[in-house]
Amino acid sequence: MARMPSAERRRQLVEAAVRVMARDGVARTTTRSVCAEAGVSLSVFHYCFDSKQALLEAAIESITGSYVARVMSAVEPRATLRETVRAALGTYWDHVTDRPAEHMLTYELTQYALREEGFEHLARAQYEQYVASATALVEQVCALRGVTPRVPVQLLARVLAAAVDGLTLQYLVLGDERAAADLLDVTADQLVALIEG
Missing domain, CATH: 1.10.10.60 (Homeodomain-like)
Structure with missing residues (x-):
């Protein structure tokens, strides 16, 4: 070796x-x-x-880091704020459809961490990482567009993280690509409304 x-x-x-x-x-x-x-x-x-727990934590960070880096690097200003937001959501969504097993694994890791004594903090860390990533994304989009959101960035980030989490799980369960596209459009509309008022 x-x-x-x-x-x-x-x-x-x-x-x-x-x-x-x-x-x-x-x-x-x-x-x-x-x-x-x-x-x-x-x-x-x-x-x-040091342990399987440390490996699981590194795996969660790796999976999340992979798709966050992909989205962050693809965010660029479009003609409108709505187009910028929708394009960022689309980049994330491409990762979901390209690697559904990884996204399914994130839910399994959450459930495993919540059920195994001593691993509970991994689930919390996982969702804190989602919110931190969403915060960075919201800040990047707002900076690119030169806008100050009308609601706190932290709240926008939590809304984004919750929406993406729910959309991803629904897609993994139902596999309905048309419904997913429609929901991404609505999510983009809602985020823009929260940013611009």
């Missing part, structure tokens, strides 16, 4: 964990199955992570 910096090894293990959890489920994922997927020994896992 080639020597690799620990940060790179951690990334390798997180990516393997996401693949295994998406395939087998969170409860059935073990450190051994993650190591097998990554092609590393169990000692490498213990060198990189």
